[in-house]
Each structure stands twice: as structure tokens, then as C-alpha cells.
Amino acid sequence: MSTAQQVIALLKSHIEGEEQQFYTVAMQVAAHEAKQGHSRVAQEIRDLIDRAKQSRSPNIGTKSGPTPLIQPKGELATLLSARYSTMRLSDMVLDANLCRRLERVIHENINRRRLEEHNLSPRRKLLLVGPPGSGKSMTAEVLAGELQLPLFTVLYDTLITKFMGETASQLRLIFDAMSATRGVYFFDEFDAIGAQRSNVNDVGEIRRVLNSCLQFLENDQSPSLIIAATNHPELLDKALFRRFDDVIQYELPTPSVIQQLIQTRISNFKASWSDWQPIVGGAEGLSQAEIIRAIEDTVKATVLEEKKVILEQLLIDSLIERKNATFR
CATH class of the missing domain: 1.10.8.60 (Helicase, Ruva Protein; domain 3)
Structure with a gap:
């Protein structure tokens, strides 16, 4: 069952009219139930949240219009930029194999409800690997455009300057936002926070940040897509790779x-x-x-x-x- 703190937080946000916070806590309850193995309860909570959002805005999550763009507020506004993308898969020139893999991601996420009815999940956590300019950032834009979801880009200049004692808590804010607002969350240059823990120049605080990132990725049950991109996969901690649903390799064009x-x-x-x-x-x-x-x-x-x-x-x-x- 949900914790007493979550129940209190739900009541408090409802009384104070903090609708977005109410959804955030409710999604945390759903994630908690899923982690406990109560998948049916977790799904019922998510369905109720979606119904509540749709009653406020009929276009949410439907093909008739994109998910409304909710600009990050407060401290989150310094960590994420938000915008809509008009890019489509047809705007990219890709080899057949890469195109099929991206089509599969799009198809699974469009039909995520059907998959969830069978206790299956769409590919949501993607690691894009390849040289600069090979299409990784454009892929994040295309996925956001095809799925009619807002594109949230992580701002490392703010995130990393707060390393000493604060970055892990900032990451938690970002992952909480994934539950509250469905979107495509893009971590470019992911090696900035995902470098190997054995790095000789590493410090304890950076290791703790990586451990937090591993935990957040592992426990994430949100409906959002998490897209991480790197030009240097050899720098990433090996434990990160298995946290992703798919690792997609980009090459120079043929x-x-x-x-x-x-x-x-x-x-x-x-x-x-x-x-x-x-x-x-x-x-x-x-x-x-x-x-x-x-x-x-x-x-x-x-x-x-x-x-x-x-x-x-x-x-x-x-x-x-x-x-x-x-x-x-």
C-alpha cells in the first residue's frame, strides 16, 4: 500500500489546489505499487490519472492534438527547456535498419495501451550512440514530433554546476517531472553524468550522482520517453547499458x-x-x-x-x- 507520507501529500496538494503536484504524487504511488508487484493496481491508478487529465483537456494523449506543453516552473525551469517539435521520421534520411528500429519505437508508444493490457511495456528508454552530427539529437525531435509530445532537454550547465551535494536531488526533480508530464526527455552528452565509476579522476560525489542516475533509470515507471545520447560510449559506466530498453548505433552516412x-x-x-x-x-x-x-x-x-x-x-x-x- 502507499506510504502515509504519500497519502498526506495527496491530500495536501488537493486541498491547496496544486493539480500538477497531485498528479506527481499519484504517479509516485503508481510506481510504488508497480515495484511491489501490484501491476494491476498501478495500471488502474495511471488510467485514472489519464482520465482526470483528459477531462481537463480533451486533447491530452489523443491523436486529435498534442500533449499540452507545460513549461517547467520553479527550480525545474533551470534544469529543463521545453518546446514542441514538428520533425517527422520522413524528415530524416536513414538506412533501412535504423529506420525500422525507430518506426518500432514509435509504433509501440502509439499503441502503449494495447501493450499494457498484456502487461507489456513499449520501448521508452533509449541510448543513442554515434559520432557528432549523425542524427541523435534529431531523433529525439522526431520521436517528440511523431508522438505529439513535448520535448524536454536537460540543461547540463545548470545541472552540473550544482554537483556538490545537489545534482542527485536535481536529477530526482527531472525524473519526478517525467511522471507528472508525459514527454520526450532528452539527455544529450549523457557521458557528462554517466561516466565510469572507476575513472581515476573521479570523486566520491560524482560516483554518488551516477549511482542515483542508475537507480532512477531502474525504478522509472513513468509514461515518458527517456532519450540519452553520447558520442563516447566507451566513457559510460557499463551498468548503464542494461538500464535502457534499446541501444541504437548511429554511423556516418553510407x-x-x-x-x-x-x-x-x-x-x-x-x-x-x-x-x-x-x-x-x-x-x-x-x-x-x-x-x-x-x-x-x-x-x-x-x-x-x-x-x-x-x-x-x-x-x-x-x-x-x-x-x-x-x-x-
């Missing part, structure tokens, strides 16, 4: 992805070439983000020269310029 990416981005112009090999060769080794910047530089130059044809050499020069800037 030749076919490079060609598709460029074709998509210059679709409003004519191309002066028919042989793609020189273009693809010029782009190899660059991330998607760098290729997109090179394409944008080329398109801007074409527009300013009032032309309707993208010149092959102009695009190759832009790609080489990006490559020199990236690898210097």
Missing part, C-alpha cells in the same frame, strides 16, 4: 544515404551532374549535419547568383570546405 540526402535537400533545383560518384566521394567521412551544412552553403550561393541549377563543382567545393573545417 554512399546511398549521402545521395538520398543531397537529392532531398536540392529537390527544388536542377543538378548539373548525372554521375554521383565525385559528389559522394567528396562527402564521405562527413556526418549528416556537416553534409547538410555544405548543401545549404551551396544552395545559398546558387540563390544569391539567381540560378536554378546546382553546379557540381560548387557543391564539391562546399563539401571539401566542410571536410577541412572538420578534420583540421
Whole structure:
């Protein structure tokens, strides 16, 4: 059963009209019951919370509209930025395997109620691994856009400057928010708080922060998606990997992805070439983000020269310029 403190907190928030706090505590009760093995009770509590929210705003959790964007308040406002995303999976250029894996995440979360009826859970906790500019941040935006959920990005400049004695409590605030407000919660550069405990430069406080993060991930029963991204998986503590439902690897774009990416981005112009090999060769080794910047530089130059044809050499020069800037 729920603790006396939770019952008191529920009554207090109800009496004081603190609706959001009431939902937060109620979700904590549901998580407590689930941890005790009372999955049916936990699900009933979550259903009641959803019904209560829907009665206040008919669009919540339905396909008729996105989950209302509730801006973080108080101390939480310094830890999270919140916005809507209009990105869709079709906006990304991905290889077939990666596209299928993201489609599966989206499909499971759209149909989470059906899964929960069979005591199954959708993939909610994802670790995205890959080089800079390979599409990890864009994936968080796409998931938020496809699921019509607000995107909450963790602000490390505030979180990490409060390391000494406070970061674990700040993390708790973030994980409590996941229960109170369903959304996509994005931890970019996750190695900032997930570094290995055996690191020789480590201090006891940072180890405690990591232990808290491990515990919060393990115990999280919220309806939100947790997306963590890192360019350096080798720095992450090994215990973190099994806390995630899926670890998705991102790579530099293949030749076919490079060609598709460029074709998509210059679709409003004519191309002066028919042989793609020189273009693809010029782009190899660059991330998607760098290729997109090179394409944008080329398109801007074409527009300013009032032309309707993208010149092959102009695009190759832009790609080489990006490559020199990236690898210097």
C-alpha cells in the first residue's frame, strides 16, 4: 500500500489546489505499487490519472492534438527547456535498419495501451550512440514530433554546476517531472553524468550522482520517453547499458544515404551532374549535419547568383570546405 507520507501529500496538494503536484504524487504511488508487484493496481491508478487529465483537456494523449506543453516552473525551469517539435521520421534520411528500429519505437508508444493490457511495456528508454552530427539529437525531435509530445532537454550547465551535494536531488526533480508530464526527455552528452565509476579522476560525489542516475533509470515507471545520447560510449559506466530498453548505433552516412540526402535537400533545383560518384566521394567521412551544412552553403550561393541549377563543382567545393573545417 502507499506510504502515509504519500497519502498526506495527496491530500495536501488537493486541498491547496496544486493539480500538477497531485498528479506527481499519484504517479509516485503508481510506481510504488508497480515495484511491489501490484501491476494491476498501478495500471488502474495511471488510467485514472489519464482520465482526470483528459477531462481537463480533451486533447491530452489523443491523436486529435498534442500533449499540452507545460513549461517547467520553479527550480525545474533551470534544469529543463521545453518546446514542441514538428520533425517527422520522413524528415530524416536513414538506412533501412535504423529506420525500422525507430518506426518500432514509435509504433509501440502509439499503441502503449494495447501493450499494457498484456502487461507489456513499449520501448521508452533509449541510448543513442554515434559520432557528432549523425542524427541523435534529431531523433529525439522526431520521436517528440511523431508522438505529439513535448520535448524536454536537460540543461547540463545548470545541472552540473550544482554537483556538490545537489545534482542527485536535481536529477530526482527531472525524473519526478517525467511522471507528472508525459514527454520526450532528452539527455544529450549523457557521458557528462554517466561516466565510469572507476575513472581515476573521479570523486566520491560524482560516483554518488551516477549511482542515483542508475537507480532512477531502474525504478522509472513513468509514461515518458527517456532519450540519452553520447558520442563516447566507451566513457559510460557499463551498468548503464542494461538500464535502457534499446541501444541504437548511429554511423556516418553510407554512399546511398549521402545521395538520398543531397537529392532531398536540392529537390527544388536542377543538378548539373548525372554521375554521383565525385559528389559522394567528396562527402564521405562527413556526418549528416556537416553534409547538410555544405548543401545549404551551396544552395545559398546558387540563390544569391539567381540560378536554378546546382553546379557540381560548387557543391564539391562546399563539401571539401566542410571536410577541412572538420578534420583540421
